[in-house]
Amino acid sequence: MEELQEERVRQILSSYESEPGRLVPILLDVQTSIGYLPEEGVQMVARFLNIGVGQIYSVASFYSRFQLTPVGRHRVTVCRGTACHIRGAPQILGEIEKGVGLKEGETSSDLEYTLETVACIGCCALAPCIKINADVHGELTPRRVKEVLLSLGGGETDA
Amino acid sequence: MPDKQRTVLVCQGTGCISGGAERLYSALEAEMARLNLGELAWMKYTGCHGFCQRGPLVVIEPDGIFYSKVKLDDVPDIVQSLLPGGRTVERLLYHDSVIDRPIFHYRDIPFYYKQQRLVLRNCGNINPEDIGDYLAAGGYQALPGALAGMTPERIIDEVERSGLRGLGGAGFPTGRKWDACRRAPGDEKYVICNGDEGDPGAFQDRSVLEGDPHSVLEGMIIAGYAVGANRGFVYVRAEYPLAIRRLGVAITQARERGYLGRNILGSGFDFDVEIFQGAGAFVCGESTAMVLSIEGRRGMPKPLPRPRTTEAGLWGKPTLLNNIKTFANIPLIINRGAGWFASRGTENSKGTAIFSLTGKVVNSGLIEVPMGIRLREIVYDIGGGIPDGRAFKAVQTGGPSGGCLPVELVNMPVDFDSLTAAGSMMGSGGMVVMDQDTCMVDVARYFLDFTRRESCGQCMPCRVGTKQMFDILDSITKREGKPGDIELLEELGTAVARTSLCGLGQTAANPVLSTIRYFREEYEAHIYDDYCPAGVCQAYL
Numbered sequence: 001m002e003e004l005q006e007e008r009v010r011q012i013l014s015s016y017e018s019e020p021g022r023l024v025p026i027l028l029d030v031q032t033s034i035g036y037l038p039e040e041g042v043q044m045v046a047r048f049l050n051i052g053v054g055q056i057y058s059v060a061s062f063y064s065r066f067q068l069t070p071v072g073r074h075r076v077t078v079c080r081g082t083a084c085h086i087r088g089a090p091q092i093l094g095e096i097e098k099g100v101g102l103k104e105g106e107t108s109s110d111l112e113y114t115l116e117t118v119a120c121i122g123c124c125a126l127a128p129c130i131k132i133n134a135d136v137h138g139e140l141t142p143r144r145v146k147e148v149l150l151s152l153g154g155g156e157t158d159a
Numbered sequence: 160m161p162d163k164q165r166t167v168l169v170c171q172g173t174g175c176i177s178g179g180a181e182r183l184y185s186a187l188e189a190e191m192a193r194l195n196l197g198e199l200a201w202m203k204y205t206g207c208h209g210f211c212q213r214g215p216l217v218v219i220e221p222d223g224i225f226y227s228k229v230k231l232d233d234v235p236d237i238v239q240s241l242l243p244g245g246r247t248v249e250r251l252l253y254h255d256s257v258i259d260r261p262i263f264h265y266r267d268i269p270f271y272y273k274q275q276r277l278v279l280r281n282c283g284n285i286n287p288e289d290i291g292d293y294l295a296a297g298g299y300q301a302l303p304g305a306l307a308g309m310t311p312e313r314i315i316d317e318v319e320r321s322g323l324r325g326l327g328g329a330g331f332p333t334g335r336k337w338d339a340c341r342r343a344p345g346d347e348k349y350v351i352c353n354g355d356e357g358d359p360g361a362f363q364d365r366s367v368l369e370g371d372p373h374s375v376l377e378g379m380i381i382a383g384y385a386v387g388a389n390r391g392f393v394y395v396r397a398e399y400p401l402a403i404r405r406l407g408v409a410i411t412q413a414r415e416r417g418y419l420g421r422n423i424l425g426s427g428f429d430f431d432v433e434i435f436q437g438a439g440a441f442v443c444g445e446s447t448a449m450v451l452s453i454e455g456r457r458g459m460p461k462p463l464p465r466p467r468t469t470e471a472g473l474w475g476k477p478t479l480l481n482n483i484k485t486f487a488n489i490p491l492i493i494n495r496g497a498g499w500f501a502s503r504g505t506e507n508s509k510g511t512a513i514f515s516l517t518g519k520v521v522n523s524g525l526i527e528v529p530m531g532i533r534l535r536e537i538v539y540d541i542g543g544g545i546p547d548g549r550a551f552k553a554v555q556t557g558g559p560s561g562g563c564l565p566v567e568l569v570n571m572p573v574d575f576d577s578l579t580a581a582g583s584m585m586g587s588g589g590m591v592v593m594d595q596d597t598c599m600v601d602v603a604r605y606f607l608d609f610t611r612r613e614s615c616g617q618c619m620p621c622r623v624g625t626k627q628m629f630d631i632l633d634s635i636t637k638r639e640g641k642p643g644d645i646e647l648l649e650e651l652g653t654a655v656a657r658t659s660l661c662g663l664g665q666t667a668a669n670p671v672l673s674t675i676r677y678f679r680e681e682y683e684a685h686i687y688d689d690y691c692p693a694g695v696c697q698a699y700l
Binding site: 123 | 459516593
């Protein structure tokens with residue numbers, strides 16, 4: 001883990017009391033700050049809360065929000081909610097898989113893209129939709145997916 | 160009336176923001192400043208107005224003029240319309256295809272006029288980040304009366320007589336739950352608000368938190384007083400960052416005004432609320448799992464026999480757990496009385512129901528309707544029917560725990576008991592409309608794919624049963640179905656429903672059993688006639 005990341009974890013921990021009940025909020029903060037849960041970060045949290053590393057991984061692996069490996073600069077999240085499904089989410093996912101050359105759950109080796117799915121982002125009236133980092137793109141068609149992906153190619157971050 | 164002060168409301172719900180509503184707000188603000196509108200009009204941003212599919216939305220009050228699909232280019236014309244002698248921007252009005260005319264006022268649009276917006280009373284009308292706006296709309300009026308003039312028993316009696324029911328699978332009477340928690344021995348009790356909306360296809364909890372967070376807080380404070388709790392948690396999915404931010408602002412403002420914290424309004428009652436972010440596990444909607452999750456553990460429902468959460472919940476203490484909408488109803492019931500609330504709806508389902516109306520329907524968005532409304536009114540009047548001249552086939556309610564209702568049931572009343580009798584449920588309030596191009600076997604496969612992923616895995620019927628049902632459904636959609644599969648699905652589904660530990664497993668078969676019940680011929684077409692009638696399953700094309 002880089003020094004900067006270590007400092008970030010330390011800062012997060014300093015805003016919490018050492019209670020085991022704070023585990024999930026702490027992990028969410030670490031994940032938001034670093035993008036995933038690095039092993040050394042998990043060890044720091046374990047020492048801080050005085051619990052086993054295994055207990056943390058038991059929790060982290062249970063909730064779908066937590067990532068144990070680094071994520072790409074563009075985190076593409078495809079909604080597989082019901083409204084999205086019947087309005088063509090499987091085709092949208094297929095189009096994105098082709099576009100970024102990744103399967104669901106994968107991250108590109110240059111850490112540019114991560115492709116994942118989520119149960120629902122709650123924008124069902126705009127189905128089918130995806131989220132790229134914090135931005136929601138709705139009413140997608142395979143053609144609009146291409147446009148959205150092209151707009152990312154310019155090196156702009158939209159984090 | 161050119162000198163009348165107008166308010167320009169710009170929806171800033173997640174849906175409208177994804178359509179560019181934030182930039183639209185800034186552009187309108189700049190243009191109004193440039194033309195120096197001064198007393199003529201002022202701006203306000205609001206939470207979700209409901210008609211998300213037509214976003215970004217701009218409403219001009221008090222006239223109620225409703226502009227939809229507004230773009231940055233439209234800003235000059237909208238601002239011009241506010242000037243003396245300005246004309247309404249007709250091209251942005253909702254165009255009704257039946258009467259082939261634009262409609263000026265949102266209350267006249269079919270999507271809105273059949274609705275009864277009680278829980279959503281403030282959503283789209285007030286600024287969710289300004290407690291003053293909630294107060295001006297009559298907010299925090301129930302709380303002082305409840306704390307000063309009502310005993311906890313009186314409040315619980317009022318809630319019980321209102322007939323309000325919870326939104327878990329069973330539709331449990333809210334007043335009875337409160338009473339059980341109040342009677343449970345112990346000085347330390349907790350209130351939890353369930354905003355973990357994990358059901359795919361539902362977004363009302365998010366919309367209420369984004370649009371009117373104080374109504375939920377006010378309901379929770381009253382609940383805390385009634386059951387004797389001093390600490391509350393709002394459990395919100397981490398996937399809802401805007402809802403979390405606005406709820407956080409609301410909590411801070413409520414503390415500053417003395418509605419939260421020590422000695423609330425001089426009553427001697429202490430209550431405070433914190434946000435707990437859910438990290439993405441559908442099963443945490445189950446009460447014992449949610450409690451474990453807040454305690455920092457894996458959210459796996461506790462095995463039977465177990466005490467009720469009202470007796471031993473969070474950290475083993477009596478805990479009241481209700482849904483966002485349930486709490487948002489409480490200030491209304493206290494303000495207007497149980498009789499007023501109970502006069503709405505049907506014999507056993509009082510008040511209103513909120514649905515996220517989506518799928519193959521012309522108008523999609525968030526709606527609130529009186530209990531007992533006919534399914535036909537929702538799909539055809541509010542929803543505007545099925546797009547592109549396709550045929551209406553089914554409505555799915557209750558998410559992965561619910562079922563599919565066929566077109567033959569279009570005249571059924573929509574309430575707790577009718578939905579359950581038809582093999583579905585009210586639940587989270589997702590309502591997904593399906594047309595002739597939706598394959599019911601594929602829909603059942605879709606839901607089982609969801610439940611098999613979300614099963615926590617500790618009990619065998621759910622862990623293995625959902626996987627087995629999924630495998631059979633998957634094989635049917637891949638042209639590998641066998642005679643006997645339908646019967647096997649029925650047998651498995653019944654066994655999983657009867658023997659699973661928690662609500663997730665007990666209801667997981669509903670999408671399968673209800674589609675077999677109403678669309679058996681479609682399953683048979685796949686297996687025996689080598690044909691997918693909807694043309695969805697690729698292997699048959």
